[in-house]
Amino acid sequence: xxxxxxxxxxxxxxxxxxxxxxxxxxxxxxxxxxxxxxxxxxxxxxxxxxxxxxxxxxxxxxxxxxxxxxxxxxxxxxxxxxxxxxxxxxxxxxxxxxxxxxxxxxxxxxxxxxxxxxxxxxxxxxxxxxxxxxxxxxxxxxxxxxxxxxxxxxxxxxxxxxxxxxxxxxxxxxx
Amino acid sequence: xxxxxxxxxxxxxxxxxxxxxxxxxxxxxxxxxxxxxxxxxxxxxxxxxxxxxxxxxxxxxxxxxxxxxxxxxxxxxxxxxxxxxxxxxxxxxxxxxxxxxxxxxxxxxxxxxxxxxxxxxxxxxxxxxxxxxxxxxxxxxxxxxxxxxxxxxxxxxxxxxxxxxxxxxxxxxxxxxxxxxxxxxxxxxxxxxxxxxxxxxxxxxxxxxxxxxxxxxxxxxxxxxxxxxxxxxxxxxxxxxxxxxxxxxxxxxxxxxxxxxxxxxxxxxxxxxxxxxxxxxxxxxxxxxxxxxxxxxxxxxxxxxxxxxxxxxxxxxxxxxxxxxxxxxxxxxxxxxxxxxxxxxxxxxxxxxxxxxxxxxxxxxxxxxxxxxxxxxxxxxxxxxxxxxxxxxxxxxxxxxxxxxxxxxxxxxxxxxxxxxxxxxxxxxxxxxxxxxxxxxxxxxxxxxxxxxxxxxxxxxxxxxxxxxxxxxxxxxxxxxxxxxxxxxxxxxxxxxxxxxxxxxxxxxxxxxxxxxxxxxxxxxxxxxxxxxxxx
Numbered sequence: 123x124x125x126x127x128x129x130x131x132x133x134x135x136x137x138x139x140x141x142x143x144x145x146x147x148x149x150x151x152x153x154x155x156x157x158x159x160x161x162x163x164x165x166x167x168x169x170x171x172x173x174x175x176x177x178x179x180x181x182x183x184x185x186x187x188x189x190x191x192x193x194x195x196x197x198x199x200x201x202x203x204x205x206x207x208x209x210x211x212x213x214x215x216x217x218x219x220x221x222x223x224x225x226x227x228x229x230x231x232x233x234x235x236x237x238x239x240x241x242x243x244x245x246x247x248x249x250x251x252x253x254x255x256x257x258x259x260x261x262x263x264x265x266x267x268x269x270x271x272x273x274x275x276x277x278x279x280x281x282x283x284x285x286x287x288x289x290x291x292x293x294x295x296x297x
Numbered sequence: 298x299x300x301x302x303x304x305x306x307x308x309x310x311x312x313x314x315x316x317x318x319x320x321x322x323x324x325x326x327x328x329x330x331x332x333x334x335x336x337x338x339x340x341x342x343x344x345x346x347x348x349x350x351x352x353x354x355x356x357x358x359x360x361x362x363x364x365x366x367x368x369x370x371x372x373x374x375x376x377x378x379x380x381x382x383x384x385x386x387x388x389x390x391x392x393x394x395x396x397x398x399x400x401x402x403x404x405x406x407x408x409x410x411x412x413x414x415x416x417x418x419x420x421x422x423x424x425x426x427x428x429x430x431x432x433x434x435x436x437x438x439x440x441x442x443x444x445x446x447x448x449x450x451x452x453x454x455x456x457x458x459x460x461x462x463x464x465x466x467x468x469x470x471x472x473x474x475x476x477x478x479x480x481x482x483x484x485x486x487x488x489x490x491x492x493x494x495x496x497x498x499x500x501x502x503x504x505x506x507x508x509x510x511x512x513x514x515x516x517x518x519x520x521x522x523x524x525x526x527x528x529x530x531x532x533x534x535x536x537x538x539x540x541x542x543x544x545x546x547x548x549x550x551x552x553x554x555x556x557x558x559x560x561x562x563x564x565x566x567x568x569x570x571x572x573x574x575x576x577x578x579x580x581x582x583x584x585x586x587x588x589x590x591x592x593x594x595x596x597x598x599x600x601x602x603x604x605x606x607x608x609x610x611x612x613x614x615x616x617x618x619x620x621x622x623x624x625x626x627x628x629x630x631x632x633x634x635x636x637x638x639x640x641x642x643x644x645x646x647x648x649x650x651x652x653x654x655x656x657x658x659x660x661x662x663x664x665x666x667x668x669x670x671x672x673x674x675x676x677x678x679x680x681x682x683x684x685x686x687x688x689x690x691x692x693x694x695x696x697x698x699x700x701x702x703x704x705x706x707x708x709x710x711x712x713x714x715x716x717x718x719x720x721x722x723x724x725x726x727x728x729x730x731x732x733x734x735x736x737x738x739x740x741x742x743x744x745x746x747x748x749x750x751x752x753x754x755x756x757x758x759x760x761x762x763x764x765x766x767x768x769x770x771x772x773x774x775x776x777x778x779x780x781x782x783x784x785x786x787x788x789x790x791x792x793x794x795x796x797x798x799x800x801x802x803x804x805x806x807x808x809x810x811x812x813x814x815x816x817x818x819x820x821x822x823x824x825x826x827x828x829x830x831x832x833x
Binding site for chain 2: 125126129130133134136137138140141143144145147148151158160161190229231237238286288289290291294295
């Protein structure tokens, strides 16, 4: 029986390890996406200012705004599209308006397409760094200050920055 | 070599106990409290048969709705419940328990062990299953209905947009997982520690080998499934954001974790069938299996590769090209060991002295039709082609060829092959041949045209379709109904044997049969190999 016992223990340990591995995939997934920069996720903290401007080429950046249909807001970019030199600092704003008679706390999730270019999309200031409270009926301009890293590979000529607006997780839990 | 095992038992180990020592408890208690591998094997197989007809009935609803374009019988939400529960019942209720049932019955007999290593665990792992499926199927009768997110329950369908049946679903999947893991541990410990003296690793029958590897796959991935359903549960009810972008999660990550489980899972459902076919073909070709060692290596290679190909289910999620290429080449690599297997089966038959009893017919159909499913799998592995095939009936055709004419045909072949040993009577060969031919024709009527409508763009999981698909869909539905009805012939054949109607089976049953299980009387006594046989 002891031969059984030790084998069973090893197999149970393997099961436990694989259960833990399933959950470990969650941080591993983020780390992997972060290292390879393939998921279109931008940094959640402010980038340093650009050290040079590459006047030799232009990149076009489009802006998209969508929102969870369950959140009663209007949400749109002020500028639909911009041409800029890599390294050139730009400021664009997104307009959000609370269409309900309730206060809403929103959180915006950014995504850059193509995904491989996301790590070269540098945000110095962004409304997506914090949750944004909106009073009933409030209309608000939300700015993003950014530049495109001059290290951006030549093959990327068009980038898209999109935001999707959700009700913040904290407010959802308290409702 | 597995084939040299046979007929080399020492005298007193051969036949197990004499038959007058063959007592067993009577009545319901025998089945509820049984720790006997044969009883539990029988329970698993009967449960699986019941689930085959349950899942089949749901498929009949799907085919009835798709008989004509437009909405006929059910509303789209109920249709989604049918596809979802059909998938779950067939995967976790019909195919997997059937293989565990076969393992219970045959592994101790094949390796000369008196029982499974952990008989009480064995009882538990079976009796959890009916509870799990009672929970899952009860949701069909609840307000809001059963889970409808597909058997793959992608987030956010299963988190944001699902009903409260999700909680029942998660509990049911947890129970199925616990049952599978206990079964897998039992199989591994039995094979590891309880082989008869002299039965070295390279003398193991191939069914035992394939099951050993399958059991390791189960240990590796069922806990990951448990993890992912737990994440779905907490995302839905406890405010976590594993798959919710608003809270920093990622719905695509669901697919990565799910398919990390899901791809090995599909091999869990086919490797034991490979073992069955590798057992049956030599018997009826009256030749030893060609390339035993290469079969073992091929099975292990397929199992290894199954862990690094999950991305081919996700080509259209916006994966980088490098990752797509990796998954494409890794997937195509699987064709190599699988091709080795098919080659070996054909080479086993080459110049063999073949006869075509029904287990052999199902095995031959398995080789041809599983290979068709394998080829459509290769087509799906090609990234640009997959962009067209994704989520069409072509995918449905592919996985039904590998699962129905692959796994299910393998199971049916195994039942016909071993049922004389289980019941002591031969099945009715003529009835079984009718069952085979009806199944063969109808299954191809059902699934073959799915390739065409899929290539033409008919999406899966939708209760309605464009008019140009009407004729083929009517044809497929007729095939579906015929295939469903054909399985009643199977039921009839099995019930006849269970009631002892038919010719008495000899101990060896098949002229060319090889292996320890044929050394015990037919029907196999309640207790066998109390004294281990010696394998030379």
